[in-house]
Amino acid sequence: MPETVRGIGERLRQARVRAGISPAEAGAKLKMPTHVIEALEREDWSRIGAPVFVRGHLRSYAKLLGLPADAIAANVAVPAPKAAELVPRTYTPRMQRVVEQTGRRLVYVLITATIAVPVWLATRSHLDGSANDAVPLDGAASLTLPQPATATTADTGTASARVQPEPLVASIAPMPQRPQATTAASDLTVSFSGESWVRVTAADGSVIEQALVQPGQQRVFKAGQLGQAVLGNAQAIAVQYQGRPVDLTPYIRANVARFTVSSDGSLQPVDR
Structure with missing residues (x-):
């Protein structure tokens, strides 16, 4: 000292x-x-x-x-704490990851084929069966009805009365729809504008991170991953949940923010 x-x-x-x-x-x-x-x-x-x-x-x-x-x-000369060694909790072999990714892609291809192929076949058969009878809608006004080749002047009125216009067929084929992408739940984001010492634990009490975080860094926690957090220099910390800022004032004492995260992602003060 x-x-x-x-x-x-x-x-x-x-x-x-x-x-x-x-x-x-x-x-x-x-x-x-x-x-x-x-x-x-x-x-x-x-x-x-x-x-x-x-x-x-x-x-x-x-x-x-x-x-x-x-x-x-x-x-004051205070020795820096030893950074906690982060140990991965689970390990997935590379071959297993490749098989899972390939399986998901095959399922997507099969679902797309199941939807698209029947629609394409129905559309093609409909178009092939009515190609000779279908005309553009905007060409109906210019359609000329056939006249008898040997009609006399006296029979012109009678022949015109017997000739009926052919029905017009308009074809509108449905297009296959792409599946809608689901929006994942937003994460809990912690941004640091100043130096801060953090200790973050999971819901089961195991330590996720305990270290001195430098300004400009950010931490993102998935839903249900974070159980309790202790954040030093709380005035230099900003927390967002579902894209909205969270007011840390109720959780700050002596410039230290302490809170727990419930299963729905909401913050609760630590009982001391």
Whole structure:
């Protein structure tokens, strides 16, 4: 620990005693658990967590006690936590993936053929059977009826009366329809505009990610994948669910957002 910050925990404790407040009262004012206040005064940084959490808590506690918060938080040397090793939960052999993809494509081809071939055959037979009798709709006005070749002037009126126009047939063949694509449910997206330490666990309690995330990065979680999240530096985090922004204010304490995700994707505060 640097010489400039040696004994910072004792300095915080003495300032609290001079202010006449207990650790529980200080925690209530800062909305921090009492064990966090006690860990700060003992300089037990490992009890608090990542460096970003330690500096955030120190800054808030120092401001409450009237100490130079920025100088204290900037000079504290806190060892960075070891990044958690992510182990894949399931493994699918490459040959199995190829077989599954080929099977899905064959099913699509069979469904398309089942719909398209009968329609094409019906349309073709209809067109072949009525090709000689069908004429364009816009050509009906120019259709000339045949006249007898040897009709006399006297019989012209009688022959015209006997000749009837042939019926016109208009053919409109139905076109096969493409299957409508279904829209998948939107994911839960977490965007980081500042450095933040995150701990994300699944519904069964297993750790999905525990690391220090850099600005500009983003995390996307599928429906039902995320169980509980703890996000440091909450002011630099934006959460979206189904494309709509989520207000993190109800879940933030001491600039740390804590929430659980229910089965329908809604956020709920963590019971502490």
